[in-house]
Amino acid sequence: MKNREKFSSRLGFILISAGCAVGLGNVWRFPYITGLYGGAAFVILYLVFLAILGLPIMAMEFSIGRASQKSCAKSFDVLEPKQTKWHLIKYSSIAGNYLLMMFYTTIGGWMLNYCFKMAFGTFHNINSEEVSAAFSDMLASPFQNIFWMVIISIIGFFICSKGLQNGVEKISKYMMSFLFVIMLVLVIRAVTLPNAVEGLKFYLVPDFHKMMENGFGNAIFAAMGQAFFTLSIGIGAMAIFGSYIGKERSLLGESLNICILDTLIAFIAGLIIFPSCFSFGVDADSGPGLVFVTLSNVFNEMPGGQLWGTLFFLFMTFAALTTIIAVFENIISFAMDHGWSRKKAVIFNFILILILSLPCALGFNILSFISPLGANTTIQDFEDFIVSNNLLPLGSLLYLLFCTSRYGWGWKNFLQEANTGKGLKFPNVLRFYATWILPVIVLFIFVQGYIEKFDAPWNFILPILIVCCILYIPLQAWYSIQKANKL
Template sequence: MANGTQPRAQWASRLGFILAAAGSAVGLGNIWKFPYIAGENGGGAFVLVYLVCIAVVGLPIMMAELMIGRHTQRDAVGAFYHLAGKRSFWPSAGWISVGAAFIICSYYSVVAGWTLDYVFRAVTGSFTGQPAEAIEGMFGSLVGDGTRQLIWHFIFVALCLGIVIGGVQKGIERWSKILMPILFCLLFLLFMNGMLSKGAWDGISFMFSPDFSKLTAGSVLEALGHAFFTLSLGMAAMITYGSYLDPKEDLLGASVRVVFLDTLIALMAGLAIFSVVFSVGMEPAAGPGLVFKTIPVVFSQLPGGYVLAIIFFLLLSFAALTSNISLLESQVAFLIDEKGWSRKRATTFLAGLAFVVGIPTALSYNALSGWTPIGDLTFFDSADMIASNYLLPISGLLIAIYVGWFWSGSEEKEELIAGGTGWVYPAWHFLIRYVSPLAVATVLYFKMKETGLFTWLASLFG
């Protein structure tokens, strides 16, 4: 029961949940980060390590989050109120995850706005017939134009608002059943185009040829960190989506399907992108430089590039949209469950707040470029570092520790037995109790070391 008075919303079908949860997991990182870090860290050797990390860290924590949500029928904060009590330490895990969701939602929508801008550029033929230097310069002109970014930021937030305000079944599930199949179709078209290009083998080799000489301790940590972050863990989304699950749903099967789709899309995106990049004799870049600079140049040189560019940036936009609606929903659920707000009021308020808080992000590389809240980092980079490097792993670590050590084992087992997978309990409980916390703690330690937090603390107290 939501708020103890209203029946809890539920997914209308298993397919609806899987598509919504996969949509939450599939984001921009699948398309512009995973392929590149795979190629740069040993190709097939890295992919193998990544899959192991998914199995022993990502999957157990995803099951734990879904289990918490389904058992309590509450948002991330309310779930820990229900399990551990309001006066205990553990609701902090829920608060941190909801806070991370809000921060990410505010700046992610600005980045998603870039994809909408590039859809517009592709449709209007802005890349056609332009020299490479002019196309590459378009991204710099975009991030340097605060007004243009704010317009796209507003449009993207409005799209998220329009979907989430419709509710679980008529909003999120209905649109997931529309957006995710379209996303798969667009990706498949790009994948086939890449596999039929002359750069197909180079793309396959870049991503999958195992080069164990490049597989360092840092590579393993990169795989471990990406396995955690790519599945939308630690940001309240899976707890919230789990709270809408049928009590008899197979948690293991549902989680495996979501993980499989997320990984498949990342691999297909990498093959699609790098095959066409190599086909025109270019070298892949990393991050935003790959999708907003290299890819438009590549498509401008290919037959049918006008259509391919439209397909690619639509794909990016849909991936961003399905991810961001889960972030917004996790916050909306908190206000509905804990504060008694109506869905309309909660969604409108949070979408508006996300837009306002996202304004400094849109101005980070123009009007506010001189403002560096943390070290030499812009507002955008500071917000991303706080959420991605600290809040997400801290939340995930707390969830793993609570579920592995403090939650009643009989209740956990009942949740798995209800879906017909009680047999997996011993292996899952071992992983969530010992392996997952240690792995996430390791990632958190090195993230703190990498970002200079320890040095800053030493100077503060020294």
């Protein structure tokens, strides 16, 4: 049997895992909700939930990957007790990775598109209405959406085709290094703008009164949600990297390093956004509007804005691409764990991802008449809803139960694997918390996500039924294929 590929260095593992965790939400959501709920006051709350919520589940994903030496497509089969059905978890994990890439490739394409637009001066000497119209025109163009989605997918799969060490690890190291350098350059530019100090005060000075004014309960849920979703836990996206590392280091310490890097990038993004917005008298919005409209207008007004805008969208492209490469590697490993060569897995999944990504790319134009979650929603909103509001929290809950239940892999096996090697150990005293309290917190996030998404409790029923139906068909097909192969 061919030996499993391994990272060439600990740094490679940390940077690639952090690259998977670092996503666009670090830029277009974290700074906004930080400003909304009292600046540094919210950051303190966020760090607490990152430690008690995201960190232990990440350590569990890494442990399952390292102990099984498989991706989530096979890890539960290897570790589950005989005659149990824990391996069924893999179907939601596999679906989660594919669904994530079905819309993330389109958004990553937007970033690359705008990087070129900025570099070639598309926004030079145009007003704010024209900047806003440029974003709307991009969304309305099937060609632009599909072309840049294909380009970002080609880049991602080409890197993965070169192998773990020579492709994924090497390129991710360079991209994460450049990402930090670009961010630091942009921070220096932002904090030296006129009136930038007011933006820094708004972002960095703790304002507990503002937190209470906007609702302490809302702040708690926002901190819990950001701490949970920022790490991409629950669909096995992290477990694969656990299978690529040795036993030299304990996994809680490595998880902590990744959480620190992820938080640092989100925090630095705020140091770019708030001074820039305050300097030019615009409100820091959230979501795509912040990146493609608000900040594009800011760069348009800024001296040397063409350069700074190009660097910003290059940074955003790297943030998107590191996640895309990491998830592509996970998807490729599903096939490789079933005996496929890397080349065959890359070609098959490249074609499959392009086909699966078309609904999202066309959902803003040709298929814009489809509003799955109500008026003014798109196919991308629905795909994001399935992943973020369903598969991530429910998947995390299953990982938790598998690692803590005596009917699953069990606490002792998890603790032994997590604590193997040098570094920070997972405390045994947290067993009660991990077994009984943490699952309740995850369930709360799941339920609260529905409450936030829909106006009334009875509106939950239709989306849940739709999600169940959509997931049932491909998962049942996959299960039937696996059953047929065993006969």
